[in-house]
Each structure stands twice: as structure tokens, then as C-alpha cells.
Amino acid sequence: MRAARYHGRCDVRIEDVAEPDPGPDEVKLRVAFNGICGSDLHEYYSGPSACPTTPHPMTGAQIPVILGHELSGVVTAIGARVTDVHEGDQVAVEPLVTCGHCASCRSGRYHLCSRLAIHGLSTGGGGLAEYTVVNRSMVHRLPPNVTLAHGALVEPMSVALHAVRRAGAQAGQTAVVHGAGPIGIGALLALRAQNVDVIVVEPSPVRRDSAVALGAVHALDPSAVDVVTAIRQLTGGLGAAVAIEAAGAPASLQTALATTAIQGTVVVVAVHERPVELPPLSLLAGELTITGSVAYCNDFPAVIESMATGAYPVDPWVSTISLDDLVDFGFPALRDGDAVKILVDLGAP
Amino acid sequence: MRAARYHGRCDVRIEDVAEPDPGPDEVKLRVAFNGICGSDLHEYYSGPSACPTTPHPMTGAQIPVILGHELSGVVTAIGARVTDVHEGDQVAVEPLVTCGHCASCRSGRYHLCSRLAIHGLSTGGGGLAEYTVVNRSMVHRLPPNVTLAHGALVEPMSVALHAVRRAGAQAGQTAVVHGAGPIGIGALLALRAQNVDVIVVEPSPVRRDSAVALGAVHALDPSAVDVVTAIRQLTGGLGAAVAIEAAGAPASLQTALATTAIQGTVVVVAVHERPVELPPLSLLAGELTITGSVAYCNDFPAVIESMATGAYPVDPWVSTISLDDLVDFGFPALRDGDAVKILVDLGAP
Numbered sequence: 001m002r003a004a005r006y007h008g009r010c011d012v013r014i015e016d017v018a019e020p021d022p023g024p025d026e027v028k029l030r031v032a033f034n035g036i037c038g039s040d041l042h043e044y045y046s047g048p049s050a051c052p053t054t055p056h057p058m059t060g061a062q063i064p065v066i067l068g069h070e071l072s073g074v075v076t077a078i079g080a081r082v083t084d085v086h087e088g089d090q091v092a093v094e095p096l097v098t099c100g101h102c103a104s105c106r107s108g109r110y111h112l113c114s115r116l117a118i119h120g121l122s123t124g125g126g127g128l129a130e131y132t133v134v135n136r137s138m139v140h141r142l143p144p145n146v147t148l149a150h151g152a153l154v155e156p157m158s159v160a161l162h163a164v165r166r167a168g169a170q171a172g173q174t175a176v177v178h179g180a181g182p183i184g185i186g187a188l189l190a191l192r193a194q195n196v197d198v199i200v201v202e203p204s205p206v207r208r209d210s211a212v213a214l215g216a217v218h219a220l221d222p223s224a225v226d227v228v229t230a231i232r233q234l235t236g237g238l239g240a241a242v243a244i245e246a247a248g249a250p251a252s253l254q255t256a257l258a259t260t261a262i263q264g265t266v267v268v269v270a271v272h273e274r275p276v277e278l279p280p281l282s283l284l285a286g287e288l289t290i291t292g293s294v295a296y297c298n299d300f301p302a303v304i305e306s307m308a309t310g311a312y313p314v315d316p317w318v319s320t321i322s323l324d325d326l327v328d329f330g331f332p333a334l335r336d337g338d339a340v341k342i343l344v345d346l347g348a349p
Numbered sequence: 350m351r352a353a354r355y356h357g358r359c360d361v362r363i364e365d366v367a368e369p370d371p372g373p374d375e376v377k378l379r380v381a382f383n384g385i386c387g388s389d390l391h392e393y394y395s396g397p398s399a400c401p402t403t404p405h406p407m408t409g410a411q412i413p414v415i416l417g418h419e420l421s422g423v424v425t426a427i428g429a430r431v432t433d434v435h436e437g438d439q440v441a442v443e444p445l446v447t448c449g450h451c452a453s454c455r456s457g458r459y460h461l462c463s464r465l466a467i468h469g470l471s472t473g474g475g476g477l478a479e480y481t482v483v484n485r486s487m488v489h490r491l492p493p494n495v496t497l498a499h500g501a502l503v504e505p506m507s508v509a510l511h512a513v514r515r516a517g518a519q520a521g522q523t524a525v526v527h528g529a530g531p532i533g534i535g536a537l538l539a540l541r542a543q544n545v546d547v548i549v550v551e552p553s554p555v556r557r558d559s560a561v562a563l564g565a566v567h568a569l570d571p572s573a574v575d576v577v578t579a580i581r582q583l584t585g586g587l588g589a590a591v592a593i594e595a596a597g598a599p600a601s602l603q604t605a606l607a608t609t610a611i612q613g614t615v616v617v618v619a620v621h622e623r624p625v626e627l628p629p630l631s632l633l634a635g636e637l638t639i640t641g642s643v644a645y646c647n648d649f650p651a652v653i654e655s656m657a658t659g660a661y662p663v664d665p666w667v668s669t670i671s672l673d674d675l676v677d678f679g680f681p682a683l684r685d686g687d688a689v690k691i692l693v694d695l696g697a698p
Contacts, residue, residue: 103587104611275627277625284620288640289638291637292632292637
């Protein structure tokens with residue numbers, strides 16, 4: 001089968017590899033779509049980071065590994081002990097591979113598993129391939145009115161929903177979403193579904209337009225306006241109840257702290273690679289809260305249910321390419337902000 | 350009457366000033382005890398900061414002002430419209446003077462009032478005087494088994510309780526309290542009352558001894574041990590559920606982040622004067638929360654009730670001096686960590 005394998009920085013190759021067979025607790029999928037994630041870009045341009053260069057402690061995988069952890073597909077085979085998933089089922093894959101035994105797993109916080117692996121980064125297999133196998137516990141069936149393209153969006157939309165849930169905004173409040181990449185867009189959609197007004201801060205005009213089309217009341221360009229002053233004005237001088245930091249720039253976090261209302265919450269879902277200088281007095285003055293948000297934990301079902309009600313339109317922010325265009329077109333387009341979300345069509349019939 | 354008035358940095362004078370008269374909604378107190386607070390030290394050694402050098406927007410006060418915002422006293426006169434406080438009542442004073450009309454006040458978060466003044470810093474009057482007058486809404490009656498010395502501790506213990514409430518620790522969990530000054534000691538006592546195990550981090554041997562005497566399971570000296578390693582070991586490698594940062598040192602906040610368990614909470618109650626560099630990845634990795642805690646809001650009644658049950662012993666951490674010893678003994682002893690909490694006895698009969 002054809003697969004995109006990561007060999008190292010700026011070295012992803014479309015190769016022919018053997019089709020995997022499902023173990024007794026696994027299901028085999030014909031992959032339909034796989035989204036390109038910011039962490040894929042990070043591996044490609046700055047890695048290896050999440051892709052192991054020595055055998056992963058849980059999975060034993062090491063590079064080269066197949067990329068792709070935002071995937072949907074059709075079940076083509078099931079292992080001997082799988083009884084509740086069937087050939088032909090259309091599914092989304094929750095790619096976290098967890099140990100099940102550490103303190104995090106035992107307390108139901110499997111996304112913080114101390115030995116976590118991610119299918120498509122550190123298991124060897126992944127969604128940028130014609131076929132893949134995953135544990136039965138990792139697949140979520142899609143209802144008939146949720147397309148396979150939507151299925152590949154469940155993973156990033158769950159990242160966003162998890163962040164929004166951690167923020168705890170209430171209907172009628174205002175939230176600021178910093179960054180209108182896929183996670184920012186997902187946060188916007190999740191907040192709109194809760195009747196929270198959303199201001200988006202995003203330098204890319206393509207992404208600002210998407211945000212407005214999807215319900216943002218304002219989309220501010222931080223390279224053109226004084227965002228702190230603008231948000232203060234738009235919120236009656238009080239600041240926003242909630243900020244979702246999905247941009248990953250130090251200035252975004254500082255802006256978020258400066259524009260959040262008393263006792264408000266700033267959720268950091270973007271990965272910040274460098275330390276950020278925070279003025280703790282700003283925390284103190286308003287009893288602000290900063291909290292991190294990692295992946296998702298029991299968030300897939302709610303996203304799939306919302307998709308079934310139409311809460312996740314794919315226009316105008318999702319586009320589709322073929323596997324052959326991954327390296328030469330997909331990665332640079334996302335790096336340069338020329339697209340919001342790109343799905344790779346793996347050609348399931 | 351005699352009063353300690355702040356004229357500027359390193360300039361506090363014991364002076365004779367006129368006794369204040371209560372307005373129609375005010376009560377007049379013969380002050381019993383007034384505690385010296387870290388913010389008094391800050392004004393004295395580094396101010397003026399909270400003491401206004403131009404007329405305060407709400408109170409009109411400016412230096413020289415009488416210091417002292419941790420006070421207890423006996424009611425000696427009441428204003429014409431005061432009906433539910435009586436001469437002879439023993440009371441603690443909640444020194445926040447709020448506007449009542451801003452968004453914070455209207456949402457019940459009066460401690461975050463946008464025009465806040467503090468009696469004993471920015472009203473002109475204060476507790477380091479033989480008499481003072483405050484609005485009736487600022488006094489809390491002490492039950493018969495709560496002494497006037499305890500009454501002067503209600504304010505700092507409420508700061509600590511507010512921080513502990515914001516942390517949300519549960520019985521059986523472990524908390525780390527950074528700094529065993531009065532707020533750290535108050536946090537320790539509030540956490541012990543909730544059956545939370547407490548590790549204290551504090552360089553002063555006097556304060557460490559107090560912490561152990563008051564129920565800390567461990568008191569670590571950050572100048573002698575690797576605190577991060579020690580706390581990891583004491584918590585089975587997981588870190589503590591909660592940290593209360595009551596030290597105000599950048600290293601304390603960084604240590605707190607490094608030793609808090611997944612999804613744990615770091616409450617910053619100390620005032621950090623300088624920006625602190627935070628690694629956001631540490632937030633992300635464990636979904637930690639950092640939040641600020643400011644003063645208190647509806648916390649006085651719970652502290653007074655706990656005091657009535659004996660939850661706030663004053664040995665060995667509280668000592669008493671006379672007003673004449675305030676400047677030459679009280680301020681330097683606290684600055685140098687030679688004492689934990691000093692009350693000034695104002696001589697109520």
C-alpha cells in the first residue's frame with residue numbers, strides 16, 4: 001500500500017509498504033481522509049520531536065514512521081475478539097494509545113498518560129496510508145449523516161472542544177480566540193454552539209475571512225490594529241470572559257492576559273516552544289486563571305453528535321488534496337497560512 | 350489620640366491626631382490590636398505604592414495617612430443610621446472600601462472593585478491608632494470565645510482562606526505552601542482544617558518551626574535541599590494537587606509549576622513585583638492551572654467561625670508589641686524573617 005513515511009526533518013516520502021493485519025483486539029481500516037495537523041508541520045520542518053528516534057517505550061516504534069493522526073475510514077477487517085465493530089462501519093479514529101495503568105489512566109485522564117503514544121506519530125502506523133490498524137477502543141462510529149470528510153475533522157475539533165470546555169464560558173459572554181487555524185476555528189464553532197460571542201485575532205486574511213464566515217462577530221488583524229485597545233472597546237472596557245490561545249505566539253498569550261475580564265480564564269491550547277514572560281501582577285489584579293489544554297478526553301462523542309446536527313460546516317475552511325501533493329503543496333500552504341485545514345484524500349471507494 | 354502615620358518611604362511617625370467622629374452609617378472603634386502586614390512593610394521600605402500621593406479617586410485621602418488594615422476593636426459610638434451594631438461589641442474590620450457600582454461590585458466581587466480603597470492604606474484612617482471609624486458594613490462581630498487578638502488576625506487569615514478556596518484542594522490530597530509568612534501559615538491552617546496534607550517550603554528556620562508546630566507534614570528549606578526532587582519524592586513522583594504561592598519569589602512560582610500534579614492548581618497569592626518567566630509547555634503538558642487570589646470576598650465569616658472552634662492557634666507564630674516599637678522593632682523583625690506575625694497592641698481596656 002502507499003503511505004507517507006517520516007524519515008526525518010524535511011524528509012517525508014510516499015512509499016510502498018506492506019498492508020498491516022489486525023491483531024485480535026484491533027480493526028483494520030481503509031483510510032478515507034487524513035487531515036494535516038500543526039504537529040505534522042512541526043515534525044516536518046523542525047522535528048523529529050514527537051516521532052521517536054529510539055524505540056518508543058510503549059510501542060517500540062521509531063522513525064521511519066507513517067504520519068497521520070486525524071483520520072477517518074471504513075472498517076475492512078476485525079480482530080478475533082472484536083464483536084461490536086463491523087466490516088463496512090464508517091469511523092473516526094481517536095489516535096491516543098495509552099498504557100491504561102499509570103495514575104493518569106487510572107483516574108480517567110487517559111490523555112495525560114505518562115507513556116502516551118499517538119497513532120500517526122509514535123506507533124509506526126498512521127492515517128496517511130491506504131490502510132491502517134488501530135485498537136477497537138480507538139474507533140468511534142460515524143452516524144449516517146456525518147461524512148467521512150467530517151470524520152477526519154473529529155480529532156482537531158475535539159482538541160478545540162476540550163479547550164472550550166476547560167474555559168467554561170457561558171451563553172451571552174464574549175470569548176476571544178487567538179489564532180484562526182483549525183483549532184481556533186474549532187473553538188469558534190464550539191463557542192458559537194454555546195451562544196458565546198467570539199472575537200477572533202488572526203493575521204492571515206484568508207483565516208480571518210473564514211472566521212467571519214463561520215460566525216465570529218469580529219476578526220481583528222494584530223498587524224494592523226492595537227488588539228488590546230480594540231478588545232477593551234468591544235467589551236465595554238471589561239475585557240472578555242474567556243480567551244482561547246490557539247496561536248502559539250508569546251504576544252498572543254500576553255494579549256490574552258491583558259484583555260481578559262476579572263476572574264476570567266485563558267486556556268492555552270497552542271504549543272509554546274519558548275518560555276513566555278508573564279507579569280504575575282496581571283494575574284493577581286483580576287484573579288485571572290491560565291490553564292493548559294491537552295488533546296481531548298472523552299470529547300469525540302460530543303463532536304460527532306454536533307456534526308450530525310450541522311454544527312461543523314466545512315466551507316470555506318477545509319480543502320482536500322491527494323497524497324501526492326502532501327509534501328510539495330500541503331505542508332507549505334499550511335506553513336504560510338494560505339489554507340486553514342487540508343485533508344488528504346486517501347481514496348477509500 | 351496617638352496614631353502611626355505614613356509620610357513616605359522609611360518615614361512613619363507616631364503622632365497625636367484628632368479623634369475621628371462616626372458619620373451616620375459609620376461606627377467608631379477603640380482599636381484593640383492591629384497586625385503588621387507585608388504591604389505595610391512594602392509601603393515603608395519601597396513605597397509609596399498603595400498609599401496615595403495624590404487624592405484617592407474614591408476617598409480623597411493622600412499621604413500622610415494612618416496605617417493599619419488588620420484590626421480588631423470595641424465599638425464606642427455608632428452613627429445615626431446604624432441599628433444592628435452596638436457600643437461594647439467586639440469586632441474585626443474588613444478594610445475594603447468599595448464603590449458598590451462598578452461591574453465587579455455589581456457581580457458580587459467587591460474585592461475586585463475598580464475604585465477600591467483600603468482602610469489603613471488609602472482612606473486616611475487606619476488601625477494603627479487608638480480610635481478609628483469605618484462603615485458599618487465593614488465590621489464583623491466577634492463571638493464571645495474569639496479574642497480581640499484573634500480578631501486582628503481575621504483579615505490575613507481571610508486572605509489565606511480565599512486563596513485556599515480558589516485552589517479547591519480535597520481531603521487526603523497534598524498541597525505545597527510556598528512561604529510560611531502569615532499568609533502561608535493561614536493557608537496551612539485552612540488546608541489542615543480540610544484534612545489536606547501540607548508541605549511547606551520556607552527558608553527561615555523560625556517560620557519552618559512554626560509551620561511544623563502548626564501541622565505541616567514537612568517543612569523544606571529551599572536553600573538546603575533540592576525542593577523539586579524532594580516534593581516529587583514525597584508525592585510518589587506525581588507532584589502535589591495544589592500549590593499556594595505565598596512567597597513572592599520567582600523561583601517559588603517556577604518550583605510550584607514543576608511540582609504540581611496533572612490538572613493541579615497553583616494559586617498565586619503573593620505579590621510578584623517583577624515579571625516571571627514561565628514555560629508554557631509545563632502548563633500544557635499537565636493541564637495545570639495558575640490563578641491569582643486577591644484579598645477576600647465573603648470570607649471573614651468562615652474564618653471567625655473557625656476561630657470559634659479553635660482552628661487558629663496563635664502559638665507559636667503571633668507576637669505582640671506596643672505602638673512605640675512599631676518602626677524600630679516591628680518592621681525590621683518582619684523584613685528579616687525573625688517573626689511571623691506581629692500584632693500592635695493599641696491598648697483597648
